Amino acid sequence: MDPAPAPPPPFAVHLVSGGSSSPELPLLLQSLAAARVVALDAEWKPRRRGASAPGPVDGASPALPNPPLFPTVTVLQLACRGEEGCSEVFVVDLLAVPLADLWAPLRQLFERPDALKLGFRFKQDLVYLSATFTAALGSDSRFDRVEAFLDVTNVYYYLMGHDRQKRLPKETKSLATICEELLNVSLSKELQCSDWSCRPLSEGQIQYAASDAYYLLDIFDLFHQKVRTEEKCVSTMETSDQHCPQRAIECSSSGYVICSDDYLTSIITKYSDRILLAESDTKARSSRRKQKQKLSTDAKCKEKFDCNTEWQGPPPWDPSVGGDGYPKFLCDVMIEGLAKHLRCVGIDAATPSCKKPQPRELLNQAYKEGRILLTRDIKLLKYQYLATNQVYKVKGLLKHDQLAEVIDTFQLKISEDRLMSRCTKCNGSFIQKPLTLEEAMEASKGFQVIPSCLFNRNLEFWKCTDCNQLYWEGTQYHNAVQKFMSVCNIGE
Incomplete structure (x- = not known):
């Protein structure tokens, strides 16, 4: 009696694999602009030393003669939820979509203080994503911050009753374990190490990528329900002594909980954090001493x-x-x-x-x-x-x-x-x-x-x-x- 394997998301997954002439890209940009809560994830193929970056397909950014220091992000997943509770899941093929069309909308989303971004250990994803855009579009096209960010690991420990005043455990749980414990859903990780640079993407890869983003919204719903239960009424102004009237939770036709503007603002103010990339984060780290020790050990x-x-x-x-x-x-x-x-x-x-x-x-x-x-x-x-x-x-x-x-x-x-x-x-x-x-x-x-x-x-x-x-x-x-x-x- 194992927790059920993750079913496909209960609504359509949009594969964005073309430019502005295709219907998926304009829909993605429209959803990003209107989204109040966005779940983020990315996939890449680990690049071996000396290997070249994956080449683009027709209509994508031209291949570079020198590969980037970091793995090239080839797939970006976004699950967007707007004010009316409508949710859309996008799997963006970064080898097929012109990155120049995506950079400004993504940067605007990352820096919007009124849009809550959800992620699981997303800092590394942001480093690789920034390096991918910088390699294709130039040094001015990097991403250096994500504001109003909520890490699902923090949400998990909050739901499990961890004291917010104490440090989180050093050993964090995997997303699959968190989904299993909170949602009773088993996320298969068989395709995690698949070759994300090969095209076309398989249906299994698309569903795997979509699920990693989509179930972050479900976890946020549990978080929102617990916060609302514990804090019956939240003022829209942090310093106000007056209590706002009880707001009814609105539900979309699919049954997912969404927040009112004031209540979401309160959650962002109290619980969200930010990701800031320092200059050291943009440089690949290597240790000659560790490399020498490894070579010596392997030789012995x-x-x-x-x-x-x-x-x-x-x-x-x-x-x-x-x-x-x-x-x-x-x-x-x-x-x-x-x-x-x-x-x-x-x-x-x-x-x-x-x-x-x-x-x-x-x-x-x-x-x-x-x-x-x-x-x-x-x-x-x-x-x-x-x-x-x-x-x-x-x-x-x-x-x-x-x-x-x-x-x-x-x-x-x-x-x-x-x-x-x-x-x-x-x-x-x-x-x-x-x-x-x-x-x-x-x-x-x-x-x-x-x-x-x-x-x-x-x-x-x-x-x-x-x-x-x-x-x-x-x-x-x-x-x-x-x-x-x-x-x-x-x-x-």
Whole structure:
């Protein structure tokens, strides 16, 4: 019972891939000018040293002889909401749209104090976006600030009851984790590392990009609802002692909450921040000392160890070596997504006990718990002599491919009745008896939000015995089961 995979946005996604003669670009510019809340995200292909920047398609800005210092942003996503509550999602192909037509409207949006911008760790996106426009249009075409900005990470901790007067935790959660915990929506990250410079963009890439922006608006709606509940009436002037009358929340036809002008201004004043790019942010950072250390370490590893990437069993759970017969894995931080997929098919898959573990700590955890350490880091294979047959390098890049690879390599037996039988959040098991809606609502108080759309449905709720996360068979549950049945070749 995994949280439902993210469905396509409930309204059309506009792919902007032409100039002013195409209908999408004027619609985008009109939406940007009228927007009160805009969610932002960007995609790029990481550029290897010495590689040239991706070339444009017909009608786009000409290619440069020298690639920029930073990766070239090739896709920009914007989810815009206007005063009437209408929302539009745009996926902008920056290799096909003339950047000169976009620069002024984007800069105006970034600097408008009355338009709230939403993003997830957007500073890096802004650095790369500014470098992309500067490389194409000149040094005067950079972006150096975003004002009235609200980071979704801050929103998440606010919704989870974190004290605003205290520092936020250093280790922040991923957007996929935040969406899963707040919206019970599973954002697939399989296409995150795809080649965003290849054209045409696939339908999967377009939907992935659109979802990353669109669900920021849903998270903002939860934030707005909680703020409105806690602050029943907010004055439009910060220094005023008078209270304004209760304002009714307006709802668009699609059901999404929007703010009145005065109330949105109050949110911007109290909760928004700004992103300012300093001169140091525009320079690529490199460390010769770290590079020399890395080269030295790699050379020593190559001399001392012959890192064979093929698995040579038996695994520690094999009865022939004293195991209990139950497969158990430990996925390092590079492939945490694989851990969730393994849990979805009923396999015990843990993650490191700390966020930045040392190799010895990973190996100790794998050894003590009788697990196979799954990793994409080939350097970890040099520690095989410390933990015989307990490290395996995953070759696949996409989570589905990685899951199929692990199942095939270790000859795992996956049955339909084990699908969705583990908690994808913590790897725990579920209670044996499901909860009713009333019991689930009581168990979720102060911990998890149950969408109101589930109140009239006869659903059973399952609670993790370790972390108390609640799960239910949502509209996408059966699709997810079919997906994993196909990947695991169940029923064939």
